[in-house]
Amino acid sequence: MSDHNNPLFNQSLEKGLAVLRGFGAARRTMNLADIAQVAGISKSSAQRMIHTLEELGYVRKHPQSRRFQLTPKVMEIGYNYLAADILVDVANPYLAELNQITGETVNLTEPDGLDMVYVARFVAPKFIPVHMPIGSRIPMYCSGAGRAYLSVLGDDEIHAMLESSDRVTFTQYTQTDISSIFKRIQNSRAQGYATNQEEMFLGDMTIAAPVINSHGLPVASVHLAVPCSRWTLPDAEQKLASSVIQCARSISNSIRTL
Structure with missing residues (x-):
């Protein structure tokens, strides 16, 4: 939780980041009014923020529509995180090996709040139904990666995190009941x-x-993503689970020596 009353807290930086976070798949381009609404700031403040970000090269304005959009320079921030993340460097050889052994898509996710964030991905050569690029987020409560991460925490912390989650129903199979998820x-x-x-x-x-x-x-969590068209869950558990566990243990043992 941010302490806005702390004299060291920079509200202008907070607003600028809110503007950047406002862009996404649902809002690929925005006008000034959109930016103000999404970032929760005044229109004049939005104008200052977007002008600064445009001058710095993080956003650009379309010459015809006059709407703003992100530029590839934004990816520099995320790339710098991945380049500095020792865990990704250590994990990559093990993830690649698991990908080769199973022939399926292998992912490494790290926690951020109530989500898991994709930081490494080795895609299967065969059909996969879902594309999740690096930086994608999945909720902990209804994802295998999230539940694996939560399983190592204490029960009180697990309950607190589940209660804080929105627990949205994505499909007819989504578990949203806290007691069911906890089990x-x-x-x-x-x-x-x-x-x-x-x-x-x-x-x-x-x-x-x-x-x-x-x-x-x-x-973090290692997870295999497999399509229902090729696997049943019992078969996947029987044939793949031990390899996933071994991959995660190898990464765990490697980072303990750093």
Whole structure:
């Protein structure tokens, strides 16, 4: 939670970041009024923010529509995070090996708030129903990666995070009841991996295992994304789960020596 009353807190920076975060798949371009509304700031403040961001090269204005959009320079910030993230460097060889062994799409996600964020991805050569580029976010409560991460936390912390989640229904299979999700997480803790079957995307299921640091805390999750057209969940668990667990353990052991 941000402490806006702290004299060190820079509200102008907060507004500028709010403008950048306002752009996305649902709002690829925006006019000044859109920007003010999405960022929760006045129109005059939005004008100052967007002008500064345009001067710095992070946004540009279309010459005909006069609407603003992000530029590729924004990706520099995310790339710098990935380049500085030792976990990604350590994990990549193990993720690539799991991709080769299984022939399926392998992902590494890290926690941010109540979400897991994709930081590495090795795509299967075969058909996959869902495209999740680096930087994509998935909620913890209904994803295999999220449940794997949560399974390493204490019960009180798990409940607090589930209660804070919006628990949106994405498909008819999405689990939104806290007690039901908690039981799934407990099962994940016992078996060493978590699953998700079409709770976020129809035709897609995942098997995930947590990456744990030297303090016994979860820092990421490895997960395989497999299509329902090629796998049933029992078959995927039987044939793939042990490889996912081994990959996550290898990454965990490697980061403990850093």
